[in-house]
Amino acid sequence: MTHQLLIGYADRQTFLNRLSGSTKLLCFVGLSIIGMTTYDTRYLLGIMVLSLILFHFAKIKFHEISFVLSVILGFSVLNLLMVYVFAPHYGVSIYGTEHLLLGHHAAYFNLTTEQLFYEFNLLLKYTFMVPLALIFLMTTNPSEFAASLNxxxxxxxxxxxxxxxxxxxxxxxxxxxxxxxxxxxxxxxxxxxxxxxxxxxxxxxxxxxxxxxxxxxxxxxxxxxxLRRFGKGKRRTWYMAQRFRRNDYLALLIVGALIILGIVLFKVNGGRFWNPFHA
Amino acid sequence: MTAPIISFRDFSFQYNSQTEPTLRHINLDIYPGEKVLIAGPSGSGKSTLGRCLNGLIPQSYPGTISGHATVAGQDIQQSSIFDLSLNVGTVLQDPDSQFVGLSVVEDMAFSLENDQQAQPAMRQATHQWAQTLNLQDLLTHHPQELSGGQKQRVAMAGVLIDNSKILLFDEPLASLDPASGKASMALIDRLARTQDLTVVIIEHRIEDVLQQPIDRLIVMQDGQIVANDRPETILRDSLMAQQGLREPLYLSALKLAGISLADCQHLDDLAQLDAPHLTTTLQHWTAGVTLKTPVTHTQPLLTIDHLTFGYAPDQPIFKDLSTTIHRGDMISLVGQNGVGKSTLSNLITGFLTPQAGHLTFDGQSLDPCSVKERADHIGYILQDPNQMLSKTLIYDEVATGLVLRGLDAQTIEQRVLATLKICGLYEFRHWPVSALSFGQKKRVTIAAILVLQPAMLILDEPTAGQDLQHYTDMMQFLAQLNREQGITIILITHDMHLMLEYTDRTIVLGQGGILMDAAPADVLTNQAIIDQASLAKTSLYTLAEQHHLNPTEFVAKFVQAEREARQQ
Known part of the structure; x- marks a missing residue:
């Protein structure tokens, strides 16, 4: 009987399981927003490494996620290809320089280091969230979802x-x-x-x-x-809601610091992009 | 005398969607601590009365009210569903759809969450009620992992947790097997006594409810209360039969034996039932009836040969199951929930493939046949007709199977009209399906299968949730198909009346195979089988035992006499 959806929760007895659902949701949403905004490769690589480490600690087995992972990978590759097909010079217009690798300067389809670098950033953005999303979905008891959203x-x-x-x-x-x-x-x-x-x-x-x-x-x-009074009050309590503990505050603090770091980098870079070509 | 906790004064109600009032001039008082059974055929207004008690009327079902009704001191027109729900806990007919939480404990705490109680208070309350209702080991279970009886206990816990003083049950037996139904009634009785509850049960299966003491029986008909008295008085006057309700089997047996109900004492309690010369009269009657040799069918139609199947290889549902269904058989297939009754029909119809074993139908191997090919010979009819109906017009619905098989228009019309005539639906042929009653829809689904001219029908709970009138119509129709069209019929059922009265052979599934394959009277008098298959002893069995009769013989003779009476 296949009662499980594509990816399922299981109590894997890790510190990530013990974090409250709200903490995980907040951290996930916060990191996603800053990660989707910034194009600072150093920052993205940093978060990527962090999320992979966390993923390791979540003790999720590869076979549990192999299907979802292949779907996401497939879509990312397709997306990157489309970006190249429709805007092969976008990297050049962002970074202001042109380092030709293949093809001619005047050709529509040429390959520049700038374009490759830009698309590498995109790939990082698509993928850094995947481990985080999987951690959130697979270590949070479904009963806690609603309480966390609320x-x-x-x-x-x-x-x-x-x-x-x-x-x-x-x-x-x-x-x-x-x-x-x-x-x-x-x-x-x-x-x-x-x-x-x-x-x-x-x-x-x-x-x-x-x-x-x-x-x-x-x-x-x-x-x-x-008949059991749903909708009676402006609020309701949740049996399965978890109270915030020390680790929750710690996690929120770390993620908060990371987000601030991201914003500081906007200032330092003078925009959303980190440009290694001007150096 | 204490004041009534529920009081209706000249109360009438008409749904906005209806042209006639559903409840008419109801006068009714229910006192604190009473246990009341409200019975009546479908459409008698008993469910509507229940909705007035819990506030769904007038809030969720708008309509016109005249007269006056109070529940726990509150005028139902002035108070909200939320206010009333603190006083009236409702357990709906289908405990599965009442289950809103993801796990047992969350469902129990649902109303407390809505009252914004703090977690420690919720934990304390769920713990207490889990203990009272014996749910401690199930707290983290999902609804899919629970049996019908367990779900009903969760539903009870979910409303009792409010400490409501009135408990309202809407057809609590409809989705339970006989043994769970019996346990459920005993639990309700215990709760009513220990928790000081007023209990209102809406149900048309009176015999099953009367297994536990009931203070008052209210019989409804056409939106009115036609009887309101102690059960014994109503039983004695034979009011039930007149109102289209099934009376307890032991009463029918007493009447058959020529015992006047007026002379009986404790009519509502079989254990204490007494009448002058009761034993001798029953013995005399039994001696006077000779059992005819039962009609046996010998021509094999479906042979199941060493069938093995399991969803997981290490958990076989069937191991080496073999049996033969004969042409013309009318069989009841029974067994505990989850024992594999549906699995077996799915194996026969080809929805599932066995791991080992063979099926032979009318001399031909079924193994290479697809679902569609098997459907030409074996029709399968689901319990809920709404799951089968997909066309707007009755004619189209019945014609679908033939159209899909590419027959020419003339043959289709001929066969559809002929089938509609057999099913008593000919006059409705241009009607929309949605205009039909539940029982009529069921008939349409049967017609839609019959039109394919199958030699065998498998029906899942053909009479579930229907009152005596509709039940009798449906079963006589099936018996007629069996007799006149020679169609072999397998009925998957929990209904022991149905087994006894309409089938000739009962197959009891259990423990990976067939526990027993015998005449229904033999099955229902075999205590070991009754326990294993979650059936329940019928009152006939108890009556026979009490009066030193051979139960199997007595039950068989009763069934024979009943059938003869019905055929006249």
Missing amino acids: RIGVSYRISYSVAIALRYIPDVQSDYRTISLAQQARGFEISKKASLMTRARGGVQILLPLIFSSLDRIETISQAME
Whole structure:
């Protein structure tokens, strides 16, 4: 039975597991924002190394993430290629110099060190977040998600809908399987044997009953929640919320310092880019 | 005399979406500490009355109210769902959809979270109620890992944690197997006594509720209360049968034996039931009935040969399972939840592939056949018709299977109309599916499968959640298909009435194979099998034992007499 989603939480008994979900979410969001803003290669490399070290400590097994990792890698490479195809001179316009490696100065597709350097920065930006995101997802108990979102300021109704989704995804999956099998028995072919059109039509035949049964479900759930006073107050407490401990403050402090460092570097570099070519 | 905790005075309610009032001039008082059963056929207004108690009416279901209703001193028109929920804890029919938390303990604490209680208080309360309801070992479990009975206990914990004094159950037995249902009723009774609760149970399975003492039975019909008395009085007047409700089996047996209910004492409690010459009358009746030799079918239709299957190789669900289904059989397939009843039907219909073993259908091997090819011979009908219906018009729904098999328009029309006639849906053929009742929708799903002319039907809980009238209609229809069209029928069920009254052969699954394969009367009088398969002893069995009769013989004779009476 595959109850687990693509990537799953497990209690791996590490200090990262014991951090509160809110801390991890705040750190992840904070580092992502500064990392997405800056193009300082030294800084990005630093965070990359840090996140890899943390990832090592999270004791996540490679086979648990190999699928997600290959998808992300594939998309990153595709993206970098597209950037080159559409703007092969962007690096030159940013850094103001041109060191030709291949091709002619006047050609559209030439290769410069500046462009390679720019795209290397992009690659770092795409990838430094991956270990952090995986750490957040895989060391945070799903029950704590909603509480964490609520703590960082998302309204509790929206936060709880995340918890509800996690709760009912397995049920909807099993509904889907049941409906799909019943429709197949009546002759809807949705396997690879049938043409795309037939399969698409077969899909609709499954979706309709699935949507109706999900709507019924939603009505019952919202009644059940109302009957237990969900939505009564402006706030609510969370059974699974974790209190901030020393390590949480420490983690927030370190990440705060890193963010300030990033901002200071903006000043030093006179902008978002660190330019090694002017030296 | 204390003041009533629930009071309705000339109360009527009409949903905005309806043209007629659903509740009409209700007068009802329920006193603190009472245990009340509200019964009635579908559409009698019993669920609507429940919604008035917990505040869903008028807040979630707007409508017109006249008259007056108070619950725990609050006028239901003036108070919010939130206020009422502190006094009335509601356990919904489907404990699965009531489960909103990701784990047991979170679900228990849900209402406390909404009350903004601090974590230590929540921990203390969940701990206490986990102990009372025996959930300590399940606190971190996910809803997918719980049985129906466990989920219901979690649902109870989730509302009892508010210390509400009124507990409202909406059809608590509908999604439980007989043994869990029995346990659940005993638990409700214990809670009611130890926690000083007022309990209102809405249910149409009266016999199962009456296994525990009930103070008052309220029977509803067409939005009105037609009886409101001690259960014994109502049972004696045979009001249930008149109102389209099923009366306890032992009462039917007493009547068959010619015992006048008016002479009986303790009619609502089988253990204490007494009447003049009860034993001799029952013995006399039993002696007077001769059992006919049961009709047996011998022509093999489906042969299951040394079947082995498991989702994980080290946890086989079936090991070396073999049996033969004969043409014309009407079989009930029973067993504990999770024992593999659906798995077996999925193996037969080809949704799953066995690790070892063979299936033979009508002399042909099924092993190389695809799901679609098997569906030409074996029809599978899900419990919830809404999961099967995907067209707007009934005609189209029934025609779908034939259209997909590429038949010509004329043949399709011929076969669809013929099938609709058999299913009693011919007049509805141009109706939209959405306009049908639950039972009619179920019929449409059966028609949509029958049109493929299968030799065998597998139905999952064909009568779940239906009242006696709809149940009888459905079962007589299936019995007729079996008798007149010669269709072999396998019914997956928890309903012991259904097993006894309509099937000739019961296959009990358990422990990786077939625990027992015998006549229903033999199965339901075998204590070891009853325990292993989470069935429950029927009241007939107890009655026979009490009066020194052979239970198997007595049950078999009762079933035979009932069937003869029905066919006349």
